[in-house]
Amino acid sequence: MSVSSQCDTERALLAKERAELGEFPEQELDELTGLYEAKRLRPAAARQVALELTAVDTFAAHTEVELGISAHDLANPWHAAGSSALAFTGVRCCRWPRSCCLRRASASRSPSRSCWPA
Known part of the structure; x- marks a missing residue:
């Protein structure tokens, strides 16, 4: 895959995630909580981590864990x-x-x- 194709794909995924966060914030928080539970955190701890990270930077918290993409480190x-x-x-x-x-x-x-x- 060329770097420009990778960058375009990453940008599309980020745009989709931004739209989902705007439309379904509670479901996205549940999804983030589930991802932390999958990393073997207790449900209460996973929810607390998701809430705290979302409070700091909602978009970054979700994209880094859900997609493995940092909006600041797109392929160049x-x-x-x-x-x-x-x-x-x-x-x-x-x-x-x-x-x-x-x-x-x-x-x-x-x-x-x-x-x-x-």
């Missing part, structure tokens, strides 16, 4: 492109000295003058 195509470019450049820089030595060795037709031991 520019970061992916930069990482790919950096990796490609790193590989090319590591291979460059060896290829230069091998070319010189083959040009002189003397394998003993190679930079790298056989």
Whole structure:
């Protein structure tokens, strides 16, 4: 999946969750409570955690637990492109000295003058 597709998917899921929170806040709170119960919290403790997190930031509390997505950390195509470019450049820089030595060795037709031991 491309990073832009992933980002679009994440944005769609976040928009859907925001709409559900607006339309069905009590059901969403029950769902969040159930997710904490699934993590082996007692029902009363799970409800308390859900209530406290919802009081601080309703949207973040639900998206991070329900979807595993932080609205602040969406996939960024520019970061992916930069990482790919950096990796490609790193590989090319590591291979460059060896290829230069091998070319010189083959040009002189003397394998003993190679930079790298056989």
